[in-house]
Amino acid sequence: MPKILNETLETIEKRKSTRAFADTPITPEEKETILHAAFRAPTAGNMMLYTILEIEDQAIKDHLAVTCDNQPFIAKAPYILLFLADYQRWMDVYTLSGVKERCAELGLRYREPQAGDFLLAVTDAVIAAQNAVIAAESLGIGSCYIGDITENYEDNRRLFSLPRYVFPAALLCFGRPNREHTPETQVSRFAPEFIAHKNTYHRLDAAELERMMQNLQDKFPTGRYLEGAQNLGQHQYFRKFNADFSFEMSRSVREALKNWDCE
Ligand SMILES: Cc1cc2nc3c(=O)[nH]c(=O)nc-3n(C[C@H](O)[C@H](O)[C@H](O)COP(=O)(O)O)c2cc1C
Numbered sequence: 001m002p003k004i005l006n007e008t009l010e011t012i013e014k015r016k017s018t019r020a021f022a023d024t025p026i027t028p029e030e031k032e033t034i035l036h037a038a039f040r041a042p043t044a045g046n047m048m049l050y051t052i053l054e055i056e057d058q059a060i061k062d063h064l065a066v067t068c069d070n071q072p073f074i075a076k077a078p079y080i081l082l083f084l085a086d087y088q089r090w091m092d093v094y095t096l097s098g099v100k101e102r103c104a105e106l107g108l109r110y111r112e113p114q115a116g117d118f119l120l121a122v123t124d125a126v127i128a129a130q131n132a133v134i135a136a137e138s139l140g141i142g143s144c145y146i147g148d149i150t151e152n153y154e155d156n157r158r159l160f161s162l163p164r165y166v167f168p169a170a171l172l173c174f175g176r177p178n179r180e181h182t183p184e185t186q187v188s189r190f191a192p193e194f195i196a197h198k199n200t201y202h203r204l205d206a207a208e209l210e211r212m213m214q215n216l217q218d219k220f221p222t223g224r225y226l227e228g229a230q231n232l233g234q235h236q237y238f239r240k241f242n243a244d245f246s247f248e249m250s251r252s253v254r255e256a257l258k259n260w261d262c263e
Helices: 007-014 028-039 058-067 087-095 101-104 115-138 153-159 206-219 233-241 244-257
Strands: 049-053 079-086 142-146 166-175
Touching: 007 115, 028 049, 028 079, 049 115, 058 153, 079 115, 087 101, 115 142, 115 166, 153 166, 153 206, 153 244, 206 233
Parallel strands: none
Antiparallel strands: 049 079, 079 166, 142 166
């Protein structure tokens, strides 16, 4: 527990991902409030490099429950927001504003969005998403990110009619938890000493890594390792890093980046 607590910090402290939802619908006022909180997030150059889609169509929810690495709870979420990294809107503004023509007149090179712009738009979208998470939590509405939305780019592009410079950065499922969250059901974090350092990067040595993992290892029954894994590091590698979805994620992002000017 932090030494200072107020209402905002308590909301942050108590949050945990919600994957099982009560049937209670999210009211229009709550939806508006969550969206408003997202819009109030910091945004690079005040450009709002994102678009948010409210996913209301059950057929789309059902589809995402399959394409986002088969996670059935997505289909049952009362409210879903898709945060799209969006440079298209600004490129369209530039076109409307005659920027290309003006560049030609001035003898300047006109450029298309590049890798840095992609990263900036993704950052913008995700920061807005996290504001939505905290706003929802403060209303008693839980949430869960779905990272797998960055997979299957071609399919998502068709499904959501995405233009060239728009990429799905984060999917958020919202709903009231179907049972009360208690501190015991929260997942713990690595100790701060391994994560926060002062001024320059500190690469953890073997002893520090052992101590960092021990904390997790103590809470993870050995019998639950994936087949073939002898320790938690191996388990994590096989379950996440080397899993099919991780390869699909990288393939999908590479495919999307072909649309951006990424030499
Ligand atoms: C980028 C990102 C992607 C995530 N993707 C998924 C996901 O696809 N499915 C899921 O159930 N949880 C997903 N989560 C939730 C994490 O599993 C969760 O935040 C983590 O286990 C810590 O638990 P907590 O949020 O309850 O503290 C994701 C979280 C983040 C930040």
